[in-house]
Amino acid sequence: MSEPESRLVVIAGSGRSGTTFLAKLFDSSPEVLYRHEPDSVLRRPEIPFHPDAGDVEAHADAMRDYLGALMAANQARCAATTPTFPKSFRSPAGNWLHRALVYGSKLPPWGKDPALRVPDCLRMPPPVTVIKTVDSLCRLRLMARARPDARFLHIVRHPCAVAASVAEGHRLGLMKGGAFLDAVFAMPEAAGYPFDKADIAARSPAEQVAFKWMVQNDKTHAEMAGGDSYRLVSYERLCVTLRAELTALFAHAGVAGNPQTDRFLDRLEQTRSAGRRYFSVVRNPRSGLFKWRQRLPAGTVAAIEAMVQHSAVGRLCLAAAAEAERAVDASAGCS
Template sequence: MPDHILIFGMPRSGTTWIGKIFDSSPDTFYLHEPDSVRPDNTLPLLLDSSSTQLHERIEGWLQVRDEKVIGSRPYFRKSYRSPMQQRIFELSAYLAKAAKSVSRRVSLTPLSRGTQPAATVWKSIESVGRLPAILDALPVSRAIHIVRHPCGQAASKLRGSATGRFDDSASIWNDTALFEKLIAQSGTTTWDIQDILAITPTERLAVRWGLMND
């Protein structure tokens, strides 16, 4: 088994479902979006395998133990935890979630004890455009790049925003700075920011899908 299994894809593409399938193995340690919980806005969103910018940051992401990162439900029994350690982990994770629901200023870390797991599973919706560089930095690893059809991915994003399901303070398709970054980092000459501003939200999401997955 590889040391690291990477489950990367765009938001609303089924990454959580597939990530939890891997989490159901008793020999894996699951990290749910550590690079979203501890983002680094100084890093490009798109990086190829020649980049060395990620190496130090990756190590930090793999060490994140926030409640959202290691306490996502459902919980599965692990071979590297005793029954008592598993029970303590689950109770502390529920307590951390309850504390955060009372106040976002309260941050408790679930108690995760045990021996070394066989593999760490890293699920990400933030770093799909960095996947080549991350694979190069983690040579003993395997990756699953999840690609949902752009129509389904965009429709899910639009529906979720319309129903208030997401925490976004602003719609992603109105983030001009994001599109400027993606255009610059991709090196594309097909689009410029004026082209983006002239198209519909659905079309903007499709462009983002293409630039990130390419």
């Protein structure tokens, strides 16, 4: 698949910020071929994860090649996410076969094979390829230099919600690692806040996660804001005004509205629960949206919200989340 044959959309954000949910909304379109975190499978550590201006020019060609590889990555980890959706670029038989391969890839003994590939079963090039990433959030400027025709959706969620979800993932044994403060403080941008490494290291794990969230999201937004290819997305606003927000995001990305996506939105809105599994995307968007208030101590919430007042993205995110919370409360009061 050559680059001009498929438009590229990159969905990026910090872990537990709603990237997978937004990506699945896009995957519901018959036009979209979806790649789930292919940079976690095809790793190119020689391309900087936190590039500066000089790195952008030096690594543009390598990033262009890398993006081509990511768009073509059909390892099961990248190409076998559920639920599945029929695609216009597959024949009816191809759609049936692809669905069978996706669900079959999750069965023993194949489910544990990291090298397993799921053929795309294409009859024509897909109009749009969507790549979702949490590892390459700070690489967006480099990606934009390599592919000026691409579109970028940068999704942010209230940092307390992110911190609470990360903590829950650790408790369930589904997430590993910490805030990686050495790597965060190696970024020049970390020096732009009134916190040093000793201060952040002495804070709670939730506050450390919030600091990492702040530095990385601020860097990306500062580098990308103002460009026609870039859109900052509030997870909370998306969940509360789902259809209007998704219509605008589809238009930005050059994806047409379609009945298949409408049916998927109906399914989500008619679901009563917040999802039975930690990584579930089939859930009512509003259900449990602000459950983090019960999961984090009030003092931790106050400390995180005070911290991210030093952040441009933090202030925008807190305002959008507060607006969404008022809408949810008002809706609950009317029901």
